[in-house]
Amino acid sequence: MSTAELRYANQLEIIRSEEKDRYMISQLSKQLDELYTKLFGLNNFHIYQTYLHRLSEFLYYLTTTLSNRQTIDLCFSLQETLFAMLVEITERALAHVGSNQVLIVGGVGCNVRLQEMMGAMCKERQATVCAIDERYCIDNGAMIAQAGYEMYNADKTRKGMTLDETNCSQRYRTDAVSLYCFHDEYSLYFDVGTLPFPSKSFTPTYLSRSAVAGFNNDKRRNKYIQALEKSFSNPSINRCLYIGDGLLLPLLILEMYPNIELIILQSSNIHLAHTLEAILKNSSKQLNYRIIPSLDKENIDFQTIDMILSEPFFTKSILPWDNLHFYYLIQQYHHSNIKLFPSKARIRCIALEFDNLYKIRSPVKQCCQFDLTPFDEQILQASLNVDATIEPQSLFEYSSKKPTLSSIIDLIEIDLEKISEKNKIETINLDIPFNVDGICNGIAFWIDYQLEDNIWLTTGIENENDSWVNYSKQGVHLLLKPIEIKSGMKLSINAAFDFQQGQFSFNIIS
Structure with missing residues (x-):
């Protein structure tokens, strides 16, 4: 919060030597209601720094028409408002985690008024507040040296830095950094630094999870x-x-x-x-x-x-x-x-009853008493026209009923040493026998590779009730209409592999 106060203080210093357009005051004043609404409408534990900065800019322009006394009043109001926000968020945090202790640290922790307001809140909640001695609230050489010492000890290579490799920034601010955000199909990655981003060294930017x-x-x-x-x-x-x-x-x-x-x-x-x-x-x-x-x-x-x-x-x-x-x-x-x-490969499948994954293909039917059947029909037709029969999914993220509905079925055997001898599409028709009762709503596919004799590497599961590997996606066919099955029933399927193109296809016969 001291960042916003510092920003405003800096602006007050600048205003003495700069003439600002009065038009800006009237324009910013139109936004004041919006700023108050968004700034003071706290969302859980978040304070909107963007709106804080915009508010401080508004106050900055406003001071061009105010007396010194009024400027001081504005500074007081800004501080009271910001501290009230901090106290309210802290109170929510205490209730959320069930704690009865508050520790105030950092440069803003030196502010006696913040300590008073936090103390009043804690007293009402039968909690205690501890304000660190101001000697330890402000950054100082000893603290920075200790941080460097701990970083050096944490570096197992003990390479450290030479004096020539170090630098000193007298006016370094925590808000004067660059925040980089990257994402793959699963995750978000963040990197913070003051130097240009070293794109060649940040692995998650080009490798999926x-x-x-x-x-x-x-x-x-x-x-x-x-x-x-x-x-x-x-x-x-x-x-x-x-x-x-x-x-x-x-x-x-x-x-x-x-x-x-x-x-x-x-x-x-x-x-x-x-x-x-x-x-x-x-x-x-x-x-x-x-x-x-x-x-x-x-x-x-x-x-x-x-x-x-x-x-x-x-x-x-x-x-x-x-x-x-x-x-x-x-x-x-x-x-x-x-x-x-590897020298060989085999494409395998298994019938499953997914707990939730199948819902991405399920019709909505009704929502808030609205009949969405026409919408469902349009989506279904579009899916039949566009979507692939088998789609990629990381099944370790999606639970399914155990034991599995069927055993593992080997569909296509591929001998890489002799694949050039096959100039056609190999097609097979077979049955998937069900071992237990349940609802079949999906079939999973994956490929295993034979690295050496009796050494197979799977991209799915090795045994029926194993956990799915997390280093590869699997293929999934989600049934448009889940089938209620009984032990002993069978599902007839057709599978094919194009040895010239390396493409696998699959269909349910009955």
Whole structure:
């Protein structure tokens, strides 16, 4: 709150040497009712700083026509109003958390009037208030030095800063910073600083939450480690090619097998490419790698490649099987002597009864006694015309009934070593048998990759009642009309995979 007061005080100093247009006073006075309404209509625990600043600007212009006595009255009114807001919000906070103690700190904590008003409120609530000694309310050298000391101790590298790298800002204000906000499909990220934003170093701006989760998932990483140990036990593998936007696999290979030459196809995501290059260049070890911009013969000789690897992960992928893109990149270059990692894939599905996810496809029917059936029909028709049969969802965020309605069903088996031999669309018709009673309102799809013999990496679940992995989206088909099912019943479906395009399709027959 001292920020608003300081801003107003600064403006009062400026007004003595500047002539302001009286027209501004009349224009701002028209906004006064709006300002009071929005400023003093407290919303839970929030004070609208924007309106505080606008109000102080109004008072600033108003003082051009006031006497010194009236200016002092305005200053008093502003302070009383701001402190009243602080006290009211504090009182709400006490009630909200069930506390009976208030501690006043910060520069504004030196203000005796604030201490008096807070004390009166606390007395009425049988609470206590503690105002810190003014010596500890105002920033001072000892406090700043202590903060620096704690930051230094928290830095495990103990690199610190040289005196030449430090700087001092005599008039540094907490409101003189830049606030950056970024978002992916799930989350909001914030960064605060006084320097221009270093776009190449802020990972969440170009990696989704699922991608970050994949990098940090212990189970996933251990499966890669086990598979790599099996693969590189073959002494004939000396030179490898990595394709994909994942950061984990190339770092694991370079760390675990320094004698292997790793050729990395530069990511189409320029930010990921910069990040990987920065990590590799700053390594304390001598790493055996080379980054190439394309797969042209000028950059790589496929006759010398022993193994092609991918996580597989691409930032532009939407559905799980879209990550098979890595194979279609190398299809024209692959030959029988090159080992593929992963070597196989399988598309799987399971029938579910979602607790809430199905509602995004459910009709509204009635709302506030209004019949919305015509609206529902229009939405349904538009959905049939436009929406895909299978849509991407992160199922770890959506609960479903346990046990699951069916067992896991294998739909399509894909042998990446022999995929070039298939020039057609493979279609299958099969039944999904239900194991328990319930309401089937959705079917989930995902893809598993065989990294090595008996080592499969899932992008969904390994067993029926497992939790869904958080490092990949799954595909979901939501039934337009949920089906009430009994144990022993079956749902007939049709699934197809286009081996030329890498596309999966699905339909319910009955």
